[in-house]
Amino acid sequence: MTNRIEENHTEAEISRYLPDAAPLPMPEQVIERAGFVSRIVSALVPPLQSIPGLRSLRS
Amino acid sequence: MLAFRRTISVLFSAAVALIASRLAIDVFFADGIDFVDYIRIALCAATAAWIAWGASLGVGGLIGGKMKTPPRASLSESGLSARTAILIPVYNEDPRETFSSALAMANSLAQTDHADLFDIVILSDSRNESVVAEEEEWFRKLHADMPRQVGAFYRRRTDNAGKKAGNIGDFVRRYGARYTYMLILDADSLMEGETIIEMLRRMEAEPKLGLLQSLPKIIESESWFARALQFSAGLFSPIYTRGLARMQGSEGPFWGHNALVRTEAFAESCGLPALSGRPPFGGHILSHDYVEAALLARKDWIVRVDYDLEGSFEEGPQNTVDFAKRDRRWCQGNLQHIRLLFAPGIKAWNRFTFLQGVMAYVSSPLWMMFIVASVVAPLFAPEPDYFPSPYLPAMFPKAETALAVTLLVGVGGLLIGPKLLIALRSGLTGEARRFGGFVQVFWSTLMEVVWSSILAPITLMYQSRSVMQVVLGMDGGWPASNREGHYLSLEDAFRASWWISLTGILMLAGAHFFAPDLFYWLMPIAVPQIISPFLISVTSSRTSGRVASALGLFQTVEEFSRAAIMIEKDQVLARWRPETVSADISEAEGGIESATDNQPDLSGVKG
Numbered sequence: 062m063t064n065r066i067e068e069n070h071t072e073a074e075i076s077r078y079l080p081d082a083a084p085l086p087m088p089e090q091v092i093e094r095a096g097f098v099s100r101i102v103s104a105l106v107p108p109l110q111s112i113p114g115l116r117s118l119r120s
Numbered sequence: 121m122l123a124f125r126r127t128i129s130v131l132f133s134a135a136v137a138l139i140a141s142r143l144a145i146d147v148f149f150a151d152g153i154d155f156v157d158y159i160r161i162a163l164c165a166a167t168a169a170w171i172a173w174g175a176s177l178g179v180g181g182l183i184g185g186k187m188k189t190p191p192r193a194s195l196s197e198s199g200l201s202a203r204t205a206i207l208i209p210v211y212n213e214d215p216r217e218t219f220s221s222a223l224a225m226a227n228s229l230a231q232t233d234h235a236d237l238f239d240i241v242i243l244s245d246s247r248n249e250s251v252v253a254e255e256e257e258w259f260r261k262l263h264a265d266m267p268r269q270v271g272a273f274y275r276r277r278t279d280n281a282g283k284k285a286g287n288i289g290d291f292v293r294r295y296g297a298r299y300t301y302m303l304i305l306d307a308d309s310l311m312e313g314e315t316i317i318e319m320l321r322r323m324e325a326e327p328k329l330g331l332l333q334s335l336p337k338i339i340e341s342e343s344w345f346a347r348a349l350q351f352s353a354g355l356f357s358p359i360y361t362r363g364l365a366r367m368q369g370s371e372g373p374f375w376g377h378n379a380l381v382r383t384e385a386f387a388e389s390c391g392l393p394a395l396s397g398r399p400p401f402g403g404h405i406l407s408h409d410y411v412e413a414a415l416l417a418r419k420d421w422i423v424r425v426d427y428d429l430e431g432s433f434e435e436g437p438q439n440t441v442d443f444a445k446r447d448r449r450w451c452q453g454n455l456q457h458i459r460l461l462f463a464p465g466i467k468a469w470n471r472f473t474f475l476q477g478v479m480a481y482v483s484s485p486l487w488m489m490f491i492v493a494s495v496v497a498p499l500f501a502p503e504p505d506y507f508p509s510p511y512l513p514a515m516f517p518k519a520e521t522a523l524a525v526t527l528l529v530g531v532g533g534l535l536i537g538p539k540l541l542i543a544l545r546s547g548l549t550g551e552a553r554r555f556g557g558f559v560q561v562f563w564s565t566l567m568e569v570v571w572s573s574i575l576a577p578i579t580l581m582y583q584s585r586s587v588m589q590v591v592l593g594m595d596g597g598w599p600a601s602n603r604e605g606h607y608l609s610l611e612d613a614f615r616a617s618w619w620i621s622l623t624g625i626l627m628l629a630g631a632h633f634f635a636p637d638l639f640y641w642l643m644p645i646a647v648p649q650i651i652s653p654f655l656i657s658v659t660s661s662r663t664s665g666r667v668a669s670a671l672g673l674f675q676t677v678e679e680f681s682r683a684a685i686m687i688e689k690d691q692v693l694a695r696w697r698p699e700t701v702s703a704d705i706s707e708a709e710g711g712i713e714s715a716t717d718n719q720p721d722l723s724g725v726k727g
Binding site for chain 2: 078079080081082083084085086087088089090091092093094
């Protein structure tokens with residue numbers, strides 16, 4: 062492996078001293094069940110979140 | 121055996137909840153029966169069960185012999201098949217601190233026979249322009265100083281999708297095939313080279329081991345608050361972790377850092393999608409570590425915590441407010457796991473772990489609701505019937521104070537008992553000598569119990585507020601961790617905790633008017649809350665830490681015998697004075713311009 066400075070800065074990243082690319086697939090996992098419980102949670106959460114002024118702590 | 125341990129612990133918690141409920145029935149029904157009493161009994165049962173669960177972990181860790189050292193492979197036989205990336209994700213952290221840790225670990229690895237297996241990779245998600253500029257400067261310094269055998273890389277994303285989990289995921293997708301293992305660290309992590317090698321040997325010996333977690337000890341604490349936390353983590357945590365490990369078996373924990381991961385297992389199991397909906401319950405998974413551990417177990421990879429591993433360190437928050445800020449983030453992450461309780465294919469124990477994470481925060485508002493319900497209960501109590509029978513003399517309701525005291529002592533015993541037993545055990549096994557002797561340990565334990573009892577009503581309020589904010593849909597965002605901490609003036613502390621003082625005052629006023637019998641019972645909760653600005657400010661100072669030290673309090677193993685890796689980092693920091701970094705880099709690499717100007721190679725560092 063050679064330490065090198067990437068020739069081009071891509072839009073996605075500012076890169077310095079990167080290792081050579083060696084991609085490894087990392088498939089997204091299924092972690093939500095599209096069923097009864099999810100429907101209940103989905104139904105309950107939006108009304109609570111719709112309370113004005115309580116959306117975010119970010120400045 | 122695993123099922124037996126789990127069953128015993130669950131039964132123990134259920135039994136404690138039943139006993140607490142029975143006592144609560146007698147106490148709360150003494151003045152007549154109303155619906156608030158039923159609410160109080162249910163809350164009492166839930167909180168008692170949660171405390172009993174914690175106690176069962178402590179007791180589980182105390183019982184049984186020493187852990188047998190797991191099988192270990194010879195790395196000489198593994199050759200380069202054991203290549204490992206040491207990943208250090210950073211996000212607006214102090215680069216001098218973080219990169220000096222990286223160099224200390226590289227130097228420590230260089231003293232072993234296997235340093236050539238490792239590359240250190242800084243994965244930056246920093247957005248602050250001045251921090252980014254400093255990172256680039258300090259990285260070049262790190263790069264120039266690295267030992268020949270260990271590689272050093274730096275990558276910064278401009279798109280922070282997925283936060284820390286997304287950062288690591290990006291690395292795996294782009295460079296993961298190069299490395300058999302990844303040692304995932306935090307910006308404040310510090311690990312001995314020998315510890316990393318030992319973890320690698322254990323991984324190599326067990327092909328199904330997907331993740332090996334070490335137990336990081338807290339170091340570099342300066343204030344009273346931080347030193348108490350450090351002592352608690354140093355003395356109690358190994359025993360609680362042993363209890364946890366015995367309970368979890370191969371479906372163990374991942375705490376997000378100081379853990380070695382098999383890259384192939386991580387890649388095939390841990391691609392995290394964003395949850396449907398908006399934050400805080402939707403969006404990117406914040407507490408990704410618990411989820412990744414569950415996903416590894418779902419694909420039958422072993423996830424294990426080896427509590428016998430020494431030489432693994434991290435830093436903690438220096439004051440109550442920084443602790444509460446970190447807790448706010450963890451709270452949102454853990455409550456998000458409600459969405460994953462019924463995720464497909466997850467093992468039952470991992471679902472239970474999600475539930476424990478939720479309870480860790482929900483228990484605070486439950487306690488708060490219990491207190492409020494107790495204050496207002498007399499308003500709902502039925503009129504006393506002094507003459508239930510015309511043939512008997514007047515009957516007055518009994519206060520059942522003795523039963524209430526029994527309930528309180530029982531709950532207190534479950535909280536304090538395991539800590540005292542751990543202190544006692546340290547004396548019997550000789551472990552206490554490493555902490556300065558049994559007298560020091562016992563004295564520190566008593567003071568830790570007193571201090572944590574004073575602090576508990578304050579953290580209870582912060583946690584209750586966090587839970588309420590998350591439930592109301594407020595996203596806490598992604599604030600950078602503040603581990604270096606600072607002294608909080610009384611004014612700053614008041615700004616952060618005035619509402620807690622107000623709550624304490626209202627609580628006592630409410631008890632005075634509505635439930636005078638409760639007034640003195642509530643003092644241990646309300647008084648610390650009322651004086652919380654003072655407590656938070658005083659215990660955040662370095663002076664308070666020095667006072668603790670002078671009193672022989674909260675001393676840890678590393679204070680008596682500083683670990684080699686900590687000494688190594690001290691030496692790096694002594695060399696890396698902030699004002700000299702640019703000059704040093706210019707001298708080492710012929711100027712910053714040449715280092716950033718698309719030069720293909722940098723001499724002296726293996727790649």
